Amino acid sequence: xxxYATYDGEVYASAPRDYSVAQYCYTQLGKYTxxxxxxIRTLLVDLLNYGAVSQLYTNYNxxxxxxxxxxxxxxxxxxxxxRTYNSVQNAKYEVIDNPTVSWKGGGLVLTDSVTxxxxxxxxxxxxxxFKIQSGGKIWTVTDVSVEGGVNYIYFNGLNxxxxxxxxxxxxxxxxxxxxxxxxxxxxxxASKNITDTTYPYLAELVDAMMKYxxxxxxxxx
Numbered sequence: 001x002x003x004y005a006t007y008d009g010e011v012y013a014s015a016p017r018d019y020s021v022a023q024y025c026y027t028q029l030g031k032y033t034x035x036x037x038x039x040i041r042t043l044l045v046d047l048l049n050y051g052a053v054s055q056l057y058t059n060y061n062x063x064x065x066x067x068x069x070x071x072x073x074x075x076x077x078x079x080x081x082x083r084t085y086n087s088v089q090n091a092k093y094e095v096i097d098n099p100t101v102s103w104k105g106g107g108l109v110l111t112d113s114v115t116x117x118x119x120x121x122x123x124x125x126x127x128x129x130f131k132i133q134s135g136g137k138i139w140t141v142t143d144v145s146v147e148g149g150v151n152y153i154y155f156n157g158l159n160x161x162x163x164x165x166x167x168x169x170x171x172x173x174x175x176x177x178x179x180x181x182x183x184x185x186x187x188x189x190a191s192k193n194i195t196d197t198t199y200p201y202l203a204e205l206v207d208a209m210m211k212y213x214x215x216x217x218x219x220x221x
Contacts (some may be wrong), residue, residue, distance in 0.1 A: 022066045043215040045078035050212040057201040079211040087191040093183035101171040101179035108189045115156040134167045161220045163213030
């Protein structure tokens with residue numbers, strides 16, 4: 001980061017400030033050595049572990065994994081055991097008569113962040129909007145992505161501690177529901193892919209992702 005300012009018509013720049021998520025995590029781990037800080041220690045280590053597996057999954061800078069500098073003691077602060085991940089996926093959680101938009105599945109895109117993706121079919125894209133509900137909040141999505149003839153909407157409104165929260169999506173046209181309501185969660189994706197052997201590191205990634213999500217939830221609550 002560089003801070004710029006203009007004074008008397010001349011532009012001035014600060015010295016660069018270099019920082020990273022990893023630097024923050026290691027700094028905080030050096031401070032919170034007492035067991036009184038167990039929850040934040042677990043969160044920080046789980047975040048670094050998730051970042052490292054994400055590097056492997058995306059084949060990014062794999063010679064410098066973000067968790068490589070954890071000590072043996074710090075490694076022990078991370079979540080050690082995987083739990084059972086449950087799926088709530090239901091494309092007909094709530095149904096309407098004669099829907100003109102049909103849900104074909106839910107998934108995640110994990111290359112840059114944890115983004116939910118919903119696939120749908122319809123003969124008429126005119127005036128479509130999508131209401132997404134989770135945890136008492138409502139979002140409206142109007143952007144549709146057509147990829148290879150397949151329709152998707154994307155959603156990344158949840159925080160790290162909400163990976164097990166249910167998400168409900170309904171398509172609307174002119175304020176009237178035109179699809180059934182699909183129920184999904186980030187954890188549902190993890191449940192489906194925790195034993196995946198097709199994509200390198202996907203199973204390890206969803207496991208590390210959920211450990212990070214669980215520790216984020218524990219720390220926040």
